Amino acid sequence: MKILPVGERALLIELEDLESVLGLYAEIEQRRKGGWHHDIVDVVPAARTILLDGISDPDAAATELTGWKRFRAFPTEGPLVELETIYDGDDLHNVAKICNLSPSELIAAHGGVTFMSAFCGFSPGFTYLSGLPDELQVPRLNNPRPSVPAGAVALADEFCAVYPRSSPGGWQIIGHTETSVWDSSKDPPTLLQPGTRVRFVRATS
Amino acid sequence: MREILVLRSGPLTTIQDLGRSGLAHLGVPPSGALDRPALLLGNRLVGNPNDAAVLEVTFSSFSFRALTDCVVAVTGARVQLSLDERQEAWAMPIVMRREQVLEFSLPTAGVRTYVAFNGGIEMSSDLGSRSTDLLSSLGPEPVRDGQVLALGESFGVAPLVDFAPYPEPTDQIRLNLRLGPRENYFTESALVDLATKSWQVSSMSNRIALRLEGPHLTRRDQRELKSEGIVTGSVQVPHDGLPLIFLADHPTTAGYPVIGVVGPDDVAACAQAAPGTRVSFQVIPER
Numbered sequence: 001m002k003i004l005p006v007g008e009r010a011l012l013i014e015l016e017d018l019e020s021v022l023g024l025y026a027e028i029e030q031r032r033k034g035g036w037h038h039d040i041v042d043v044v045p046a047a048r049t050i051l052l053d054g055i056s057d058p059d060a061a062a063t064e065l066t067g068w069k070r071f072r073a074f075p076t077e078g079p080l081v082e083l084e085t086i087y088d089g090d091d092l093h094n095v096a097k098i099c100n101l102s103p104s105e106l107i108a109a110h111g112g113v114t115f116m117s118a119f120c121g122f123s124p125g126f127t128y129l130s131g132l133p134d135e136l137q138v139p140r141l142n143n144p145r146p147s148v149p150a151g152a153v154a155l156a157d158e159f160c161a162v163y164p165r166s167s168p169g170g171w172q173i174i175g176h177t178e179t180s181v182w183d184s185s186k187d188p189p190t191l192l193q194p195g196t197r198v199r200f201v202r203a204t205s
Numbered sequence: 206m207r208e209i210l211v212l213r214s215g216p217l218t219t220i221q222d223l224g225r226s227g228l229a230h231l232g233v234p235p236s237g238a239l240d241r242p243a244l245l246l247g248n249r250l251v252g253n254p255n256d257a258a259v260l261e262v263t264f265s266s267f268s269f270r271a272l273t274d275c276v277v278a279v280t281g282a283r284v285q286l287s288l289d290e291r292q293e294a295w296a297m298p299i300v301m302r303r304e305q306v307l308e309f310s311l312p313t314a315g316v317r318t319y320v321a322f323n324g325g326i327e328m329s330s331d332l333g334s335r336s337t338d339l340l341s342s343l344g345p346e347p348v349r350d351g352q353v354l355a356l357g358e359s360f361g362v363a364p365l366v367d368f369a370p371y372p373e374p375t376d377q378i379r380l381n382l383r384l385g386p387r388e389n390y391f392t393e394s395a396l397v398d399l400a401t402k403s404w405q406v407s408s409m410s411n412r413i414a415l416r417l418e419g420p421h422l423t424r425r426d427q428r429e430l431k432s433e434g435i436v437t438g439s440v441q442v443p444h445d446g447l448p449l450i451f452l453a454d455h456p457t458t459a460g461y462p463v464i465g466v467v468g469p470d471d472v473a474a475c476a477q478a479a480p481g482t483r484v485s486f487q488v489i490p491e492r
Contacts, residue, residue, distance in 0.1 A: 004385055004386030004387075005383065005384075005385040005386060006385060006386050006436055006439075006463075006466055007383050007436055007438060007439075007466030007468065008383065008469075009436075010436045010466070012386040012433065012434070041227050042226070042227055042228075042229035042230065042434075043230060044229045044230050044434030044457060044458065045230065045434075046431065046432055046433045046434055046458050047431040047432065047433075048431050049431075049433040049434065050434070051229075051433065051434025051435070051436070053229065053434070053436050054226070119230070120230060120231050120232035120457075121232050121432055121434075121456075121457055121458030122232060122432070122456065122457075122458060123232055123340075123341055123456070124231060124232045124233045124234075124341050124343065125231060125232055126232050127232075165342075184331050184332050184343060185331075189332060190231055194230070
């Protein structure tokens, strides 16, 4: 664990891998419920880092963090959401080719994964789903699309995601779901809260 | 019903309050008034709580008609104000009677002018705030000519004020910058440039970031950085080497290295830095 300074009131914790991030994130959230640095405004996990923002005494928090010996394991028994998916994405064939699979093999492999909602970023409700096996990992597009429709199911690097709203995007699109994963009038606004398990089920129509 | 009628809104006028803090883990930007001290002063001058919603007028003249008696304060970028063609004071409470028209000129200094009304602007909130977020399309649409805005009930008597101190925007700003978290991604000479050279505010700046033109900061470490959480005031350096300073509508995570972070007071100065303003950094070493 490496702790980097971020301005006057924030810290960036850098970790080895996503698992460590999620474990430490769960630990921080648990301790915050017990009053640990109650003035923290935001805790933002990402692929290899956790940002703590709005702490009045970041140095004290940094010292305490380095003293924590064992972290909680990220809860793996969160609620399960099944997303009915139509595998008709523009990049389906390209992704299958990169993975050395036929499109139907790719669809079967993707549908066989139980993903874990790990963290959000990029735009409201854009949730990085972890658990993508190595053999299904593909790079981002060289040229991002100016507009990706809401509901697009896409892959990039070690993650899968469902575009919560129409936005620009550089992930490879393999399909889409009609289920809305983001509604800012709801609490929580995202269907895929971190800790939620997610499975993609091929639509039977 | 307390209301005002917007007559001339200019190219970009939005409703802003203190924003949506505490939702960054869902990818929701902080948003809110870009010049926070100006929002707070405006609300205080009309007797509102800090989080009442105000108008943020972007580098433009502006006018509205009061459809009710109300108290108004105009803060932020310096403007010439007139109420029914009689001059009124900037950054002071102004008592308006029904049917009177308040107008102001293009700013003589600064970029963003705030108009606070006693009772605040009443508007349904989106994720706990009435702020328009231009990056994420959250909150109300920008304000249009002819739009009627509802005001809340007055919070009571506005304070009696003779003078309200407020920093005057200038044509050059020096920002306190703390190095980190990713200064190691840059060459020694980039760090020297950061502390000794100056940049100019680009006209491409917006509520998301203050973009700078000038010396390019060169990277030592070309490794891709995985996207990581960023704070308001982060100075990020994309591939082209030109630094940008993230403001209220910044994305919650970003994938280019952040060389340093400027403080909250300096973020307000950035919000008022017009294109062409000279920007330099007072570099504070790491804690």
